[in-house]
Amino acid sequence: MNRPSTFLYSVLCFGFAVLYIPVFVLMAYSFNDSRLPTVWGGFSTRWYSALLENEQILQAALLSLEIALVSATFATILGTMAGLALSRVGRFRGRSVLTGMIAAPLVMPDVITGLSLLLLFVSLQELLGWPGNRGANTITLAHITFSMAYVAVIVQARLANMDQSLEEAAMDLGGRPFAVTRDITLPLIAPAMASGWLLAFTLSLDDLVIASFTSGAGASTLPMVIFSKVKLGVTPEINALTTLVIAAVTIGVLISGWFMLRQLRAQPAPP
Amino acid sequence: MNGIVHPGRGDRLWRGIIIGTPYVWLLLFFLAPFAIVLKISFADPIVAQPPFTPFFDWSASAGQRILATLDNYRFLLEDNLYLVSYLNSIKIALVSTALCLLLGFPMAYAIARTPQPWRNLLLLLVILPFWTSFLLRIYALMVMMGQHGLVNDLLLSLGVIDQPLAMLYTNGAVYLGIVYSYLPFMILPLYASLEKLDHDVHEAAADLGAKPTQVFFDITLPMAVPGIIAGSLLVFIPALGEYVIPALLGGLDTLMIGHTLYDEFFVNRDWPLACAVAILLLLILILPIVLFQHFQQEADA
Numbered sequence: 001m002n003r004p005s006t007f008l009y010s011v012l013c014f015g016f017a018v019l020y021i022p023v024f025v026l027m028a029y030s031f032n033d034s035r036l037p038t039v040w041g042g043f044s045t046r047w048y049s050a051l052l053e054n055e056q057i058l059q060a061a062l063l064s065l066e067i068a069l070v071s072a073t074f075a076t077i078l079g080t081m082a083g084l085a086l087s088r089v090g091r092f093r094g095r096s097v098l099t100g101m102i103a104a105p106l107v108m109p110d111v112i113t114g115l116s117l118l119l120l121f122v123s124l125q126e127l128l129g130w131p132g133n134r135g136a137n138t139i140t141l142a143h144i145t146f147s148m149a150y151v152a153v154i155v156q157a158r159l160a161n162m163d164q165s166l167e168e169a170a171m172d173l174g175g176r177p178f179a180v181t182r183d184i185t186l187p188l189i190a191p192a193m194a195s196g197w198l199l200a201f202t203l204s205l206d207d208l209v210i211a212s213f214t215s216g217a218g219a220s221t222l223p224m225v226i227f228s229k230v231k232l233g234v235t236p237e238i239n240a241l242t243t244l245v246i247a248a249v250t251i252g253v254l255i256s257g258w259f260m261l262r263q264l265r266a267q268p269a270p271p
Numbered sequence: 272m273n274g275i276v277h278p279g280r281g282d283r284l285w286r287g288i289i290i291g292t293p294y295v296w297l298l299l300f301f302l303a304p305f306a307i308v309l310k311i312s313f314a315d316p317i318v319a320q321p322p323f324t325p326f327f328d329w330s331a332s333a334g335q336r337i338l339a340t341l342d343n344y345r346f347l348l349e350d351n352l353y354l355v356s357y358l359n360s361i362k363i364a365l366v367s368t369a370l371c372l373l374l375g376f377p378m379a380y381a382i383a384r385t386p387q388p389w390r391n392l393l394l395l396l397v398i399l400p401f402w403t404s405f406l407l408r409i410y411a412l413m414v415m416m417g418q419h420g421l422v423n424d425l426l427l428s429l430g431v432i433d434q435p436l437a438m439l440y441t442n443g444a445v446y447l448g449i450v451y452s453y454l455p456f457m458i459l460p461l462y463a464s465l466e467k468l469d470h471d472v473h474e475a476a477a478d479l480g481a482k483p484t485q486v487f488f489d490i491t492l493p494m495a496v497p498g499i500i501a502g503s504l505l506v507f508i509p510a511l512g513e514y515v516i517p518a519l520l521g522g523l524d525t526l527m528i529g530h531t532l533y534d535e536f537f538v539n540r541d542w543p544l545a546c547a548v549a550i551l552l553l554l555i556l557i558l559p560i561v562l563f564q565h566f567q568q569e570a571d572a
Contacts (some may be wrong), residue, residue: 008377012393015377018374022415023408037419078293081290101302111552112532116307119308208515238407238410246403253402
């Protein structure tokens, strides 16, 4: 097997440099005592203490976590149902419409999703007097809607690659569809549901545009607060926040990578 | 007993729940909102809450009357701002897609030809940025490119320039921002199709006297076409409607339609016009979205 040439490796290194250097530089700045990025004022953790004392950022972070936890959970339930509906219950009327409604949110620009959902909430308010004040409730509904599509795609991909013989055997032995789904299918697709949940959680934490449209006057999520601060230029507290986020993500990825590696080693090698 | 299980009422109920719940949810929260956007795009703006005229006028003496106007669409086509925004978005999305491909293809190719376990590590490095906050990564770029950022600082101290370069708030910054954010979306599908390449075919071609460039254009490139199409659409489609990148990195003259729509809604508070902008953007996006789905289905089959 011929190894990649020096040219290919140079481009690879350049690409990774573009992807990683800005974040690493920002992490270094987060320990800079000076407010200006060009002046090194010595090592300091003052921006971390400032971050932890910043009521506005902390509250927004808490709200974002709350929304992400609830919306990821509901998105996983609904997305799993949609995945099952598309690959396990056979033909039904309107199947192609469901396929389209699952695929479209994946490529819909955020501005359109946000605008259309806000107008729905405004219309519902006029017609039914619900959902009342827009805020965490409407953002959560919006996040469930766009992230359930991602979960559905992940679950569907897993179901499509899965051997159906276990489920068929259970059916042949007289298992009712509900029991077969509960006892055979769900345990088999649990890892896909877990990845779907994680993806939905991340997407919710990261969303700025849809939340800005669907939120009311009172509620600001973490990305909304970050955006309003960052628009004005360098904010040392945000440097500290970035470092914390990157650290948390890296630890999370390392842990899940370790688990995956252990699982791979536990399985017999493919022939 | 003949051993065959007939579907009972419980089974039909279960089937109904599995299909019905996501169906109803998406009809209500995904499809219905588009109908509302379409409806409001035909309304007139008024100073009220909500700020547009009703579609159905119940108060008219002759019973129900439909109030629809094409004024918003006419305005979109007449006012240069919107036309320029649409065209500029298409241009920026196309150029950044090409840049992503130019950078992403050699990267994906290098990863696909790296032996394990290094290959998995490199893939992890591609995926990792995807899990970190998009907004914070754009902010990191802002800090790098700012007037007192690292790049200007470095160039000044090296004596390459004697005045800080204006990098931030330019079209160039927007291109860089899109490439920086969407490069993983280009690399992953490219990698998926390049990984399938059989190296024996390469060696056979080389043994038979094919030059490396010939091998590349006759064997590697055709095999990579599905990855090129999928990756390009995955970059082009979100880049076209992008809001955050032009809002943070672009200048006043960086008109992109996502940004224009956002301002039309939040700054000018002209909801009907914002809806018309959204509907036109959707019409532009339909072709690439349908193409993407077509190729995905082909790849699955």
